Amino acid sequence: MASSSELLETIASVLRQRCPRCHRGRMFRGWVRMYAACPVCRQPFEREPGYFVGAMYVSYALAVPLLVLLAVLVHWLRPGWSGLWILAATLPLFLPLAPLIFRYSRVIWAHLDWTIDPGA
Numbered sequence: 001m002a003s004s005s006e007l008l009e010t011i012a013s014v015l016r017q018r019c020p021r022c023h024r025g026r027m028f029r030g031w032v033r034m035y036a037a038c039p040v041c042r043q044p045f046e047r048e049p050g051y052f053v054g055a056m057y058v059s060y061a062l063a064v065p066l067l068v069l070l071a072v073l074v075h076w077l078r079p080g081w082s083g084l085w086i087l088a089a090t091l092p093l094f095l096p097l098a099p100l101i102f103r104y105s106r107v108i109w110a111h112l113d114w115t116i117d118p119g120a
């Protein structure tokens, strides 16, 4: 079981999008381009073929609540609008956040996997 200081270090590492192994190396080199391996400890980020397919579950878990929150915000600002107009106004607000969701879904996935199985 991880100690609370290890948990805080992992949370800080996720927020800063750092390597799940050393918590120092950056995982991304651009908006959506990842390093193949950690620039500090050389741990490969894609541990097996198709490794980041599982990040889609994390992406879904991040995106749906965010979309609902934005829709509620639009509904609160424009209470008379129909559902279709709320959706039409919500999507342009959501799209700029898609790269962030992409990045954090991969970072969270890598950290979850590393926490469960740090062996490889």
Ligand SMILES: [Zn+2]
Binding pocket: 019, 020, 021, 022, 023, 024, 025, 038, 039, 040, 041, 042, 043
């Ligand atoms: Zn590292």
